[in-house]
Every structure is written in C-alpha cells, then in structure tokens.
Amino acid sequence: xxxxxxxxxxxxxxxxxxYWMAASAIDEALRQVIAVGGxxxxxxxLDNFLLGQYRQSGYARCPGAGAQACHDMSLAYGVxxxxxxxxx
Numbered sequence: 663x664x665x666x667x668x669x670x671x672x673x674x675x676x677x678x679x680x681y682w683m684a685a686s687a688i689d690e691a692l693r694q695v696i697a698v699g700g701x702x703x704x705x706x707x708l709d710n711f712l713l714g715q716y717r718q719s720g721y722a723r724c725p726g727a728g729a730q731a732c733h734d735m736s737l738a739y740g741v742x743x744x745x746x747x748x749x750x
Contacts, residue, residue, distance in 0.1 A: 668694035676728075684731035692739060706744040707736060 670690030675683035688707065695705060709732055736743055 666695050666698055666700045668692070668700075670694075679727075681727040681731045684728035685735050688732065688735040688739075692741070702739060702741055705741050707732070707741050708744055 668691040670687030670692075672683050672686050672690070675686060691707075692702065692705070696702070732743060735741075
C-alpha cells in the first residue's frame with residue numbers, strides 16, 4: 663500500500679478558456695494516478711484555485727468557470743473533492 667500524489671497544471675490555457683484549463687488539469691492529474699497503478703475508486707481531488715493574476719475584464723481566468731469545471735469533472739469521473747477555498 664502507498665500514497666500517490668499527482669497534479670495537473672496548464673496555466674497558459676486559462677488565457678484561452680478557464681473552464682477547460684481546470685478540466686484538463688484534473689484530467690492530467692487523474693491520468694498520472696492511473697499510470698502508476700492508482701484506482702479512481704480510492705481517490706479524492708483537492709483544489710487550490712491558484713489562478714495567477716486575474717485580468718480586470720473579460721473571461722480569462724474566471725474562477726467561476728474553473729469551479730464549474732471542477733464540479734463537472736468530479737461528476738464525470740466519479741471522484742469527490744475534499745477541499746474548499748482557503749481563507750487568507
């Protein structure tokens with residue numbers, strides 16, 4: 663028995679579409695877990711919503727879109743989130 667820690671990070675994708683930035687990061691992390699023998703039924707996701715600098719206007723890096731992707735991907739893969747937003 664062991665512990666698997668994986669991450670996904672695609673920060674430049676956020677300039678194009680923050681929803682798919684978050685979705686692809688989750689997909690990447692889950693693929694890493696599977697690649698080393700992990701099981702999605704024994705997995706939980708943890709977010710940190712580190713989105714870098716926000717643009718003052720426009721859609722880029724919108725935290726709402728990233729949160730929606732986290733919700734959608736959690737349901738799609740059947741993997742729960744165990745986190746919440748950090749308090750400063």
